[in-house]
Amino acid sequence: MVNLKESFIEIFSKIENNLTSIVIGIIILVVGFFIANKVKVLIENRIKNKPEAALTKTLISQIVSISIKLISLVIFLRIIGFKDLTSNILAGAGILTFVIGFAFKDIGENFLAGIILAFKSPFKINDLIESNGITGYVVDLSVRETRIKTLDGKDVFIPNGQILKNPLFNFTIDGFLRYDFLIGLDYGSNISKAINVILETVKSVEGVIDGEKKPTVALDEFATSTINLKVLFWIDTFSSTSKTYHSGIRTEVMKQVLEKLVKEGFSLPSDIVEIKQYNG
Numbered sequence: 582m583v584n585l586k587e588s589f590i591e592i593f594s595k596i597e598n599n600l601t602s603i604v605i606g607i608i609i610l611v612v613g614f615f616i617a618n619k620v621k622v623l624i625e626n627r628i629k630n631k632p633e634a635a636l637t638k639t640l641i642s643q644i645v646s647i648s649i650k651l652i653s654l655v656i657f658l659r660i661i662g663f664k665d666l667t668s669n670i671l672a673g674a675g676i677l678t679f680v681i682g683f684a685f686k687d688i689g690e691n692f693l694a695g696i697i698l699a700f701k702s703p704f705k706i707n708d709l710i711e712s713n714g715i716t717g718y719v720v721d722l723s724v725r726e727t728r729i730k731t732l733d734g735k736d737v738f739i740p741n742g743q744i745l746k747n748p749l750f751n752f753t754i755d756g757f758l759r760y761d762f763l764i765g766l767d768y769g770s771n772i773s774k775a776i777n778v779i780l781e782t783v784k785s786v787e788g789v790i791d792g793e794k795k796p797t798v799a800l801d802e803f804a805t806s807t808i809n810l811k812v813l814f815w816i817d818t819f820s821s822t823s824k825t826y827h828s829g830i831r832t833e834v835m836k837q838v839l840e841k842l843v844k845e846g847f848s849l850p851s852d853i854v855e856i857k858q859y860n861g
Contacts, residue, residue, distance in 0.1 A: 606660035613653020621646040694741035695724040704751050709758065709818070711750035713743055732828075756819040757794060760831045764838065765807030767848035772800070772808060775847055782841045783814050788830040790815040806850055812838065 621642040699722060704710050708719045710729065715737055717729035726738045752758050766775055776798045783789055783796040796814040803809075816830050842849065 606657040609660065610653050610657040613656070614650055617646040617649035617653070620649060690742040691725045691740045694745040695722065695726075697745060698722060698727070698741055703749055704754070708754065709752040711752070712739055713747055715739065716750075753818040756817055757790070757815050758818045758827065759794075759813060759815050760827075760834075761811055761813040762831070762835055763801060763809050763811055764842070765804060765809045765849060766842075767850050768808060770808065770847055772810075774845075775810065775842065778841055778845055778847075779810065779812055779838055782838050783812065783834055786830065786834045786837060788816055788820070788826075789834065790817055 704719050706719055706721075710717070710719060712727075712729075715729065715731065717731035717735075717737060719727065720730050720736070721728045722741075724741075726740050727744055728736060728738050730736055764779075766772070779798050780796055784791055789796060794815040796812070799811045799813070801809040801811040812834075814834060816827060818827070820826070839849070
């Protein structure tokens with residue numbers, strides 16, 4: 582009981598002797614946390630009007646805020662007389678980081694990849710990308726994974742490490758996206774006329790780009806029952822990032838091409854099956 586009493590007396594004595602340092606340390610800690618929160622809000626407000634930096638807003642603000650708070654905490658501990666404690670904490674944090682990084686290397690890899698992707702910015706929100714055979718629109722980027730919404734409405738979470746290590750296709754980074762489709766004509770068709778009809782029809786559809794990236798029609802293959810033509814055209818993704826908008830243009834192009842070819846008297850046959858009968 583006496584030892585406990587003496588311990589309390591010793592603690593209060595230290596507090597009394599270091600009261601000025603403790604008050605200064607508390608003030609620095611409070612000011613440091615206040616500045617960290619203000620800087621976080623300031624960074625978010627500066628970046629929120631820049632769509633190309635939307636993915637980095639949260640990441641940058643959190644890193645800066647946490648760093649300021651940690652620095653304030655270390656200064657506070659040193660001022661109130663815990664220099665050895667802060668040294669041990671920093672040393673222990675280094676060892677702990679090494680152990681955790683080794684044990685959870687995949688998580689660490691995805692975390693670092695997320696930071697690289699955020700600052701490198703190979704894509705932004707609503708960009709249409711393809712990675713590891715998965716195509717969709719970018720919805721969100723976290724420190725561990727990138728969330729994209731596929732063209733059929735599925736939400737896919739791709740680890741950042743996989744995106745960083747594999748080829749990434751961004752279909753909307755320059756504002757242009759190409760669509761194509763095949764259409765089969767009868768072998769007796771006037772192919773030159775058909776190509777002209779298709780080109781004029783595609784050009785007339787609103788949303789299709791003309792000029793340098795004008796529509797083209799190429800002979801694709803001689804199939805069993807048809808001569809297949811490949812129709813290629815470009816749209817401007819800066820007009821809209823909506824997949825419904827893009828699909829609507831493609832649908833309208835295919836519909837008008839079909840109607841125009843039928844109106845011009847072209848035959849679009851289905852597969853022809855030849856049956857041979859052998860006597861005996």
